[in-house]
Amino acid sequence: MSLLGRLRDLLRREEEPALSADDPDLVVVAEAFDVAEADSAALARSPRWRADEPAVLRHHLRIPADQVERARELLEPDGWVVVAGDVSLASRVQKLDALHCAQERSRMASLAQRLGGDALGWDALQPERETAR
Structure with missing residues (x-):
């Protein structure tokens, strides 16, 4: 394999998320359900x-x-997975920071309103950090 091919494979591996939204080791590490609280404050x-x-x-x-299927159609191209329920969940693996949380909160509020619903808030999950014994 050429050097360029190996570099391309390495870059692809770095882009692939190491997490999955259905990973059983995930725990909630941050949440924002109060519209008056800034995402930066929640983090x-x-x-x-x-x-x-x-x-x-x-x-x-x-x-x-x-409208759940329509939500899926609109969100899946950007990597979101939508799970239907009394409260539907839209999940995506990403690097988390205040700017992206705020952008996505705004996007979800707009989407929910267009579909006749409401965005209740967000939470973030990461694998539980193992503690030293």
Whole structure:
């Protein structure tokens, strides 16, 4: 394999998220369900959140059941996975920071409103950090 091919493979591996939204080792490390609280404040008050590691950002949406498929169509091209329920969940693995949380919160609020629903808030999940014994 050429040097360029090896470099390309290495870059692809670095781009692939090391997490999956259905990873059983995930725990909630940050959350924001108060619209008056800034996303930066929600992250700042979250001692379990590790800014240098990827996280699963999960938005809680209350949208009509007949609109869930439309939500999937709109979100899946950007890597979101939508799970239907009384409260639908839109999840994606990403690097988590205040700017991206705020952008995605705004996007989800707009989407939910267009579909006749409401965006309730978000939480972030990361694998539980093992403690030294």
